[in-house]
Amino acid sequence: MAAVIDIQDVSKSFRRKVHALRGVSMQVDQGQIFCLLGPNGAGKSTLVKILMTVIRPSVLSGSMLGKPIGHKPTLRRIGYLPEHHRFPSFMTAGQALHYYGGLTGMRRPARRRRVEEMLELVGMTSWRNHKVGTFSKGMQQRIGLAQALLHDPELLLLDEPTDGVDPVGRREIRDLLLQLRNEGRTILINSHILAELESICDQLAVLVKGRVAMEGTVDALTEGGVNWSVSYRDASLEWGDSKIEQLEDRIVVTLPGDSLHQVQSTIDRIRDAGGSILAVSQNRESLEDLFMRALKQAGTEDAASPGAVRGRKK
Amino acid sequence: MTSLLAILKESWLSLRAERLFRVVMGLNILVIVAYASMGFTDTGFTLFYGLFEEESEYINTHSPLAKTLYLGIYSAFIVNIWLAWAASILALISTSSIFPKFLSEGSVELVLSRPIRRTTVFAIKYVSGLIFVMLQVTVFTVGAFFAAGWRIDVWDPAIFLAIPLLTLFYSYLFCVNVFVGVLTRSTLVALLATLLFWFGTFGIRTADDQIQRFWLMSETTADESTQRLFELTAEIEQASLEDQTKVVRELRAERRETETDLANADEAIERLNPWKSAIGFLRMGLPETARTLGLLHRELERGSNNTLMDLMSGRAFEEDSDYPQNEFQKRRMDAEEKSYERELSIPGWKIIGKSLIFEFVILACAIWIFRRRDY
Ligand SMILES: Nc1ncnc2c1ncn2[C@@H]1O[C@H](COP(=O)(O)OP(=O)(O)OP(=O)(O)O)[C@@H](O)[C@H]1O
Numbered sequence: 001m002a003a004v005i006d007i008q009d010v011s012k013s014f015r016r017k018v019h020a021l022r023g024v025s026m027q028v029d030q031g032q033i034f035c036l037l038g039p040n041g042a043g044k045s046t047l048v049k050i051l052m053t054v055i056r057p058s059v060l061s062g063s064m065l066g067k068p069i070g071h072k073p074t075l076r077r078i079g080y081l082p083e084h085h086r087f088p089s090f091m092t093a094g095q096a097l098h099y100y101g102g103l104t105g106m107r108r109p110a111r112r113r114r115v116e117e118m119l120e121l122v123g124m125t126s127w128r129n130h131k132v133g134t135f136s137k138g139m140q141q142r143i144g145l146a147q148a149l150l151h152d153p154e155l156l157l158l159d160e161p162t163d164g165v166d167p168v169g170r171r172e173i174r175d176l177l178l179q180l181r182n183e184g185r186t187i188l189i190n191s192h193i194l195a196e197l198e199s200i201c202d203q204l205a206v207l208v209k210g211r212v213a214m215e216g217t218v219d220a221l222t223e224g225g226v227n228w229s230v231s232y233r234d235a236s237l238e239w240g241d242s243k244i245e246q247l248e249d250r251i252v253v254t255l256p257g258d259s260l261h262q263v264q265s266t267i268d269r270i271r272d273a274g275g276s277i278l279a280v281s282q283n284r285e286s287l288e289d290l291f292m293r294a295l296k297q298a299g300t301e302d303a304a305s306p307g308a309v310r311g312r313k314k
Numbered sequence: 315m316t317s318l319l320a321i322l323k324e325s326w327l328s329l330r331a332e333r334l335f336r337v338v339m340g341l342n343i344l345v346i347v348a349y350a351s352m353g354f355t356d357t358g359f360t361l362f363y364g365l366f367e368e369e370s371e372y373i374n375t376h377s378p379l380a381k382t383l384y385l386g387i388y389s390a391f392i393v394n395i396w397l398a399w400a401a402s403i404l405a406l407i408s409t410s411s412i413f414p415k416f417l418s419e420g421s422v423e424l425v426l427s428r429p430i431r432r433t434t435v436f437a438i439k440y441v442s443g444l445i446f447v448m449l450q451v452t453v454f455t456v457g458a459f460f461a462a463g464w465r466i467d468v469w470d471p472a473i474f475l476a477i478p479l480l481t482l483f484y485s486y487l488f489c490v491n492v493f494v495g496v497l498t499r500s501t502l503v504a505l506l507a508t509l510l511f512w513f514g515t516f517g518i519r520t521a522d523d524q525i526q527r528f529w530l531m532s533e534t535t536a537d538e539s540t541q542r543l544f545e546l547t548a549e550i551e552q553a554s555l556e557d558q559t560k561v562v563r564e565l566r567a568e569r570r571e572t573e574t575d576l577a578n579a580d581e582a583i584e585r586l587n588p589w590k591s592a593i594g595f596l597r598m599g600l601p602e603t604a605r606t607l608g609l610l611h612r613e614l615e616r617g618s619n620n621t622l623m624d625l626m627s628g629r630a631f632e633e634d635s636d637y638p639q640n641e642f643q644k645r646r647m648d649a650e651e652k653s654y655e656r657e658l659s660i661p662g663w664k665i666i667g668k669s670l671i672f673e674f675v676i677l678a679c680a681i682w683i684f685r686r687r688d689y
């Protein structure tokens with residue numbers, strides 16, 4: 001698999017004082033949904049803006065779609081949804097899409113066709129001739145998504161795409177993203193709503209204070225995180241090292257590791273002691289668990305506090 | 315190419331959405347309608363489309379003064395006051411927001427992340443602001459052209475010079491506006507800074523003109539006094555040879571007076587000199603807003619013996635101009651004439667070139683900031 005985004009050692013300091021990125025390296029593979037996670041101010045948006053030439057990096061080496069980062073013509077092959085984007089309020093939805101299509105260099109006939117398709121896709125066709133300035137947040141977000149997809153990009157960079165969108169819309173967006181991935185496109189998402197990413201994320205990186213604290217495919221990262229839990233009642237037993245949770249009507253014991261044999265012997269022990277089994281379940285580590293683990297691994301004690309590292313010193 | 319058109323289209327939509335743009339357009343048309351309301355008859359002139367009629371022996375269809383007056387009103391009042399001040403301030407108010415709005419958080423990312431160079435984006439945006447002014451002036455000028463044709467049968471294409479000249483004039487202000495707008499991203503700051511700059515240049519120009527005039531006056535006095543002193547010395551010598559005591563005494567008195575005049579004039583020059591060079595130096599770096607518009611007057615007044623200034627001062631009605639009796643007034647008139655001639659002797663390319671250098675320097679700084687900025 002070729003890396004669509006391949007960056008090494010990206011750094012960015014704002015006015016030499018705020019160190020938003022401190023040597024970030026990562027690879028995003030083709031045809032993957034890549035989730036960029038991290039606390040507020042970790043530098044996620046900054047990284048995406050650097051890729052889109054909106055922010056100038058302090059240090060950078062790397063490539064995107066086989067071209068050095070900052071190569072303007074390559075941007076034609078990328079769709080970008082900025083965070084907190086705002087459209088010219090005097091434009092109608094149709095005009096705005098035509099405008100952004102034009103900026104990307106799409107010719108008029110192609111634009112006309114695509115604008116209709118995209119409005120349809122995000123369910124905004126009936127609002128085509130209304131001013132964008134009057135739209136609700138979620139409606140603007142839909143237009144933003146339409147704008148990012150308009151020129152049929154190979155790579156999508158979405159900064160909090162579901163921000164402000166209603167539950168139905170979120171689900172639609174999720175399905176859309178899966179569909180786009182299945183068409184072979186690569187998608188990089190910044191989001192805080194981990195539960196939402198859970199089912200679609202293939203690869204992830206956790207940024208903490210401008211550094212990559214954890215990176216890899218979700219499967220690989222959660223491999224060691226599988227465990228089993230058994231719930232029972234009417235028995236009192238000692239479990240040694242295993243984690244026990246005492247609930248109102250039951251006791252839950254969590255067994256580390258992915259060993260079926262251990263599960264069987266546990267069940268036997270409970271039954272021998274006269275207890276009744278209520279449930280047996282396999283648990284995978286959730287993104288949230290991963291996220292928390294990454295924060296812990298990052299080492300610095302204020303990893304979870306918002307904002308970048310500050311100070312004159314490099 | 316497609317992307318350039320897209321930005322132009324966006325600017326157009328944005329201007330059209332501005333209420334002020336339509337208001338200014340409407341006012342422009344009103345002013346032209348008012349301008350066309352003055353007419354000339356065989357015996358005088360009419361106002362408000364013939365509502366008032368005035369007899370006049372100087373201003374009627376047969377007098378060349380009518381033409382001077384009508385074109386003069388155009389260049390001195392309509393261009394200089396309406397277009398150069400009132401309409402320009404209104405235009406500044408509506409164009410001040412172009413860059414700050416464009417660069418506001420959330421919308422600038424959507425533009426900068428496109429396959430267009432930042433310099434190109436800047437240039438198109440800048441030009442679109444000027445097109446705004448050009449559109450207004452064009453509508454206006456076409457109206458004035460037909461008004462002049464109808465009323466005084468002058469079909470003078472020089473009237474259309476107002477389009478490039480006013481656009482140039484406006485661009486000197488607009489570059490400052492854009493520079494501050496890019497720097498601060500604030501419409502209000504950009505507008506205030508531009509107005510301040512404009513009034514600043516206006517002040518410096520006025521001060522420079524006044525000082526030049528006084529300086530010229532003093533210099534003329536000094537020259538004349540020196541000349542007179544030579545003559546007086548010779549005359550006194552002659553008179554003493556001929557033993558005309560009374561004449562000698564009178565001449566000596568005059569010599570003393572002339573010497574005082576010379577000393578006064580020299581002192582004035584001495585005192586004006588540092589100011590003259592300081593303000594002249596300041597002015598050197600600034601764009602020539604008034605002189606650029608002055609080029610229009612030059613063209614409109616070319617071929618006519620009288621200028622509107624003559625008309626207003628009454629000089630055009632005098633058979634021979636011996637009317638400034640008082641010595642001081644006469645010197646003043648002379649100095650004014652001289653500085654007017656000096657003004658006319660500055661070639662147009664120099665005026666425009668110097669101002670354009672200023673504009674390019676400011677724009678280069680603005681582009682430099684715009685290109686390096688993180689958004
Ligand atoms: N234009 C800028 N000028 C100065 N500092 C900036 C700028 N943009 C971002 N920063 C700083 O860089 C750091 C990283 O910001 P960034 O927006 O990348 O965070 P983020 O990870 O996207 O956070 P969030 O999850 O809240 O969106 C922050 O401390 C922020 O204050």
Ligand SMILES: [Mg+2]
Pocket residue numbers: 044045046083159190
């Ligand atoms: Mg962000």
